[in-house]
Amino acid sequence: MEVKQHDAIEAAAEELPLVADEAVVTTVTAMDEQRxxxxxxxxxxxxxxxxxxxxxxxxxxxxxxxxxxxxxxxxxxxxxxxxxxxxxxxxxxxxRPYPMLVEIRFDPDVAFEFAPGQYLTLRYDDVARPYSIASSPNDDDVALCVRHVPDGHLTPKLCQGIESDEEVEIRGPNGDFVLDEPSQRDMVFLATGTGAAPFYSMIHYTFEEGFDVVDGAEETSAGSQNARRSGDGHQRDVWLFLGSSWRDDIPYFDAFSALDEAHENFHFVPTCSRETYLSDWDGETAYVQHTLMKYLEDGVVPDDVGDSLASSADEEPVYDVDARIDPSNIEAYACGVSAMAYGLVDVAEAIGVPELHVHVEGFG
Known part of the structure; x- marks a missing residue:
């Protein structure tokens, strides 16, 4: 399966159609902490x-x-x-520099429509780069999530320089890393770092529009633990596995936690590999792919999945989630550094997610 690359997008950024000659920055918010x-x-x-x-x-x-x-x-x-x-x-x-992770919101001169998961190209100080849109299409303004890249041409300016009321130029939106049509399938999102940005848009839009509940006969496999009913519809489980080194490097951590509290069918599974160095973190700590394995239904892991993944599948989940994942009945979305994205493709194939329902975008 081909992994969509943001690097390839950069090369074509200048050719994208202009949506607005300029947009005005409304807020710049540090998302990480001085620690x-x-x-x-x-x-x-x-x-x-x-x-x-x-x-x-x-x-x-x-x-x-x-x-x-x-x-x-x-x-x-x-x-x-x-x-x-x-x-x-x-x-x-x-x-490391501070802030390392920021959310930039801006108000375009011309309103534009986009699908959750798409990206736009932002030009500031004569440098243009593509960024996934983090806001929902229902929001009044547009949000991007930006992480400082050492020696980067644009991210240091966006993380430590840009201010409210400044003007930027945007092009787009573009991209086909978007949601499937609503179906009976559960949804599993896997990301590292700012790969969470398009998922913030996708997940909020899913709940805003009620796409987490669909009509029709249930298509879950026999014996599946995931079948839920909500009124006259089937309630889909929506999972988000989000990994980083430190808790405050997970974009929108508090917002995703609040969404988890608000919706019984949304399951936020953050995993932080180094957070125990600084706090009493008692959440998951493994790589995203290995954390995913802990939350699969019993008996669905193939014998030839490999020792590392099989070992993870045998471990008890840290979070108390009253649901499990049936790989044959999900649509999977992955976004993050390319190594993770390619790794997710391998894991998805290994555990039996239909290729038609695996959507991956990589960068870096």
Whole structure:
């Protein structure tokens, strides 16, 4: 299966039709957090655990800023050890630019229609790049979710420079990474990082328009645990598996959590690989693909799925979700870095999702 590439989209960005000569930025909102104090606390905990009380009490240790060479000299981690990996992650987190993740909302001069999942190209300061639209078509303004890319030509300006009331140019919308027509199939969304942006649009639109409930005879397989009824319709389960290193690097974390509370058939499954370094995170921590395996129905994993995936399928889910996934009865959507996107194709094929119902878009 071909994975749609944002990189290929970039090359054609200049040729896209103009929707509006300009749009006015209404808000720029940091989506991640300044977490220096949490990093400093984590480092002090490590020093204390390794009996470096003298350093902590000497006055030579000071967390503003953290002297990472001093920390490494004191802890002396072995190369490639768990401690070395943890220190590298904490230092990277401490020294990264802020904000690293922003939502930019703007008001186009000319109203335009788009399908959830499509992208537009934004030009600012003579640089143009494509971004998936994060807002619902029902919203009054348009939202993009942007992550700072080191040495990027545009994202540093968007994350640390652009301000409200500035003007940008937009082209589009374009793209065919869109929702299937409403059906009896459950919906499974899998993303890493800003791959969540089109899903924020898709999922909100699904619930706004009532596409999570469809009429007609149920088509779930015999014995499926997923069949639900809502009035005269079939209520579809809508799943979102969203992965990142840190909790605050998951776009719209609070909004997705609120949606999970509001809809019994929406299941938000965030997974954060490094969050335990800074907090008492008790959620999932594995890669998105492996986390997905935990929530499949019993008995649906093929024998030849591979040891790694099979092992994940045998693990107990962290979240208490009263539903499970039947791969033969879902439409799957994946978006994120290309390695994850290609990996999702492999997983989808391995567990039996019909190719017709697998939709993937990759970038980076």
């Amino acid at each position: 220096h104090d949490e990093v400093a606390d984590a480092v002090e905990t490590l020093l204390d655990a390794h009996n470096e009380d003298d350093l902590l009490a000497s006055g030579a240790w000071g967390p503003d800023p953290i002297d990472w060479r001093q920390v490494r000299d004191a802890l002396d981690p072995s190369p490639d050890s768990t401690l070395a990996t943890k220190l590298d992650s904490l230092q990277e987190r401490d020294e």
